[in-house]
Amino acid sequence: MILPDRAAPVLVADRFPDERVALLGMLRSLSPAEWSASTVCAGWSVKDVALHLLAGDLGKLARGRDGFAAPPGTVPLPSPTDFASLVKFLDALNARRVRELRWLSTPVLVDLLAATGPALHAYLAGLDPFEPGERVSWAGEAPAPNWLDVAREFTERWVHQQQIREAVGRTGPVEPHLLHPVLATFARALPRALRDADAVAGSAVLLHVTGPAGGQWYAVREQAAWVLHEHPPSPPAATVVLDQDTAWRRFTNGIDADAARERATLTGDAALADQVLQAVAIIG
Incomplete structure (x- = not known):
């Protein structure tokens, strides 16, 4: 059974390009000192948060678009069944992925984000919004419709961009066509x-x-x-x-x-x- 929801669906596949353009424009303007600035994500610099975004793009494309299952031994913890274990599992997995990508230069990182953005958008835009998708654990236990999974992916990217911007004193993007769907998704x-x-x-x-x-x-x-x-x-x-x-x-x-x-x-x-x-x- 798909997660029950009687409010208007949040259809945001067409907003990903605008979010990515804003992200790339801001990242390309950063100085070396700003790339090293601390963020609200404990222990992570601006570069680390951007690396996390890249890892998210790559993971979604590999797992979702390509149906690729990670080989045994590449995931640090077994798949958890309760929410507290899930938090611990994902925190460890995200930290590991960022550590393993820190050797990338910031120009290469930006170039990769410029390449994964359109690929991710094309994949998400091609999904049937109302077919079952991945579970959105903070919304409930049942599988979520694709539109909620896609909206969750959008909120991830919007929030992390805001965290980077606040770390380096840059404003935006809080236009209603970007922030409203974030809030509507969070309401779930x-x-x-x-x-x-x-x-x-x-x-x-x-x-x-x-x-x-x-x-x-x-x-x-x-x-x-x-x-x-x-x-x-x-x-x-x-x-x-x-x-x-x-x-x-x-x-x-x-x-x-x-x-x-x-x-x-x-x-x-x-x-x-x-x-x-x-x-x-x-x-x-």
């Missing part, structure tokens, strides 16, 4: 965040993100689980209002729940509202 973390919340069937929780890229998303308690909806069947039992900058940072653990709470407006059921602030849309 709400049902999992609310999974243990005590609420009767039909209860709704509203996340309202303000700003040009913002929007409104409702998590509704159905008989078996919480499900994201475009419109609730009843007035929300709790509402959380965040500005768009706070929202994406909270969903990616850039700020903690306490910091987000200080910037948020919470109304209604306090316990349900607090669960919304626990939602994260990354692993690690």
Whole structure:
């Protein structure tokens, strides 16, 4: 069964070229000192984050487009079955991949990102958005439709570009056509965040993100689980209002729940509202 979702799908395959153009333009402008600058990713420099993006492109193309399974012994840990183990597994795998790519020069790294970007876009744009795709673990246990897997890939690249930009004092890209789909994708973390919340069937929780890229998303308690909806069947039992900058940072653990709470407006059921602030849309 595909992960249930009753809100509008986030179709972003056509946004990848714009994101990559912005990334490459910024990377080509960096000085050697800026390439070495520390980022919010613990222990990673700007170059390391860019290497992580390259590894992500290569992995998605090899695994998804080419159907290639890594030979035995090339993955450092066995495939985990629980979320905590998955976090540990992916953290170790990502760190290993970055270490193994550090010998690349920054011009070669940029050239490779310029080559993998169009290849990745062509692959993702050719997928049927509504066929089952890879599981998006922070959204739920069931397989996700391709559109959510593709949207997750887009958020990864957008967020890491923001982390690089902040490390070197560069702005952008926060235009609504790029940031809104990021926020709409992150909203898919709400049902999992609310999974243990005590609420009767039909209860709704509203996340309202303000700003040009913002929007409104409702998590509704159905008989078996919480499900994201475009419109609730009843007035929300709790509402959380965040500005768009706070929202994406909270969903990616850039700020903690306490910091987000200080910037948020919470109304209604306090316990349900607090669960919304626990939602994260990354692993690690």
